[in-house]
Amino acid sequence: MASSLSAVGWNIRAYLLLARMWIRVSMTYRASFVTLTVGQFFITGLDYVGIAIMFSNVDTLAGFSFSEVAFLYGGSALCLGLADLVLGNIERLGTRIRMGTFDVMLVRPVSVFVQMCADEFALRRLGRITQAAGVFAWSITALDIDWTASRVAMLPYLVATGTVIFLAIFTLGAAVQFWTAESSELANAFTYGGSTLAHFPLTIYPREGIKALTFVIPLGFVNWYPSLFILDKPDPLGLPPAIQFAGPIAAALLSVLAAIVWRRGTRRYQSTGS
Amino acid sequence: MVSVIKVEGVGRDFTVRKKVGRLRRNAFVVTAVTDLSFVVQRGEMVGYIGPNGAGKSTTIKMLTGILVPSTGELTVAGLTPSVERTELARKIGVVFGQRTTLWWDLPLRDSFELLRRIYRVPDPRFRTNMRTFSDLLDLGPLLDTPVRQLSLGQRMRGDIAAALLHDPEVVYLDEPTIGLDVVSKSNLRDFLRETNRERGTTVLLTTHDLDDIEQICSRVMVIDHGRLVYDGGLTGLHQLGGARRTLVVDLVEPAAALELPGAETVRVEGPRQWLSFPADASAAPLIADIAERHEVADLSIREPDIEAVIKQLYTNTSAWSSPPPFVE
Structure with a gap:
């Protein structure tokens, strides 16, 4: 146990070492870093602009006001942004395998998962995070709700579980590339695409869609179920209210699945060499 | 004598899927390495040669833990590579001639600094090694250049220093002199001999350049069609294969x-x-x-010219090694 704990500690240190190194590299081209960060701020902000334009024509969307949708959008985008910052480049696994540079990672004394997560760590992703956090913060001030202690406590809970869910989805999407090296687009559909689905109240989707987003790809637990609690909305599926607090369970299950698939993937790589 | 690498009856198959017809794909088993057995003692410098596709890279990949052997057992520095890969990584150094293990965008100095931390090289040791490598490999003027701006020869010197920074017990060099000019080749060989003498580092190198072998290695292993066809001194090689x-x-x-x-x-x-x-x-x-x-x-x-001997050896062994590379 002690040794596995120290292994975890070492891997976190190694991650920080690698990430810091990539930050230094990006800082040597400061102008380009600033441009990219600001660019990401505005490009990811366009999604929000789209929502704002829509609300200049309608007052509510499936019973949700502008500030409520902004709250959903901000939550989803913030969680995605944080996960993307931590391990966004893991999706390059397939490319690395094809180029043969994955082998280089395998001969270093650091877990390949950690090395893939930290690979070309891009601080410019703070652009997306700042934008999402800004919208999220504004929506919190704009919402006309009574901020009880339990509602306030739900906020960090939402961000934490949502981020973990996206981390697991990123990892799963990358791990699939151990089998099909060309599938990074498929992974993007679940991460970036999934986050876009969660920008909106799930009530706009068919019931089967909501069920899929709850039980198959549990993106609903990122912001939807916590928001039902915070915004005091009825559950369209009529599930017991406990589901609004089941996020950590969904996140844990998905993480375990991701870890298993990743592990099997590396084993497969070691046994097929491709 | 202490054996550092032990390989016993190691084989490695790959399953390759080939399209037959529009939808059907048949699986073929390709044997890359068969029944490989050898022992390398601490401080030996071994040349590992063979034609393209003979199984050299597969062997190196198994010795580093990148690949699991299909059959047989192997240990390096007392560890089973594929199982104890990260522990083993601290004890070995690897140079892939064709691709760098350095970080493309980092100046050489920063790459070394990062490796120092990743491999947890003690400070005094790091300073001594850096001084030695800078001298012997003439790295001094290159340290502040990003790796992507280095020439092939300069990059290779950087890669070799990087592989030796943590005083590995074993170094695998996969085609270390590929694409280098005569002077760089000769400097590199001097450096390898020096390192081997000073630190007792075990060196296993694959190459197509037989001068590498003649000038560095006391022992040669020749692999062809996945089988070890010769393992011994250079002089013995001359007598082999009807030279x-x-x-x-x-x-x-x-x-x-x-x-x-x-x-x-x-x-x-x-x-x-x-x-x-x-x-x-x-x-x-x-x-x-x-x-x-x-x-x-x-x-x-x-x-006899060693090159001719090897050529002869390859043609001879191709005649004896009966198993076809493709077995359904």
């Missing part, structure tokens, strides 16, 4: 091509004749025979 020596005779008067038992006259140019004879036969009776018939002005013997 031939050449006797060059300068007669006083030009004469017709000599016809001698046990030798073949391969070339005649005025008074000079070239006679080819088996490398393991003695030249003495041949010379006596010639002296009996003609007046001899001068004589010289040319040892």
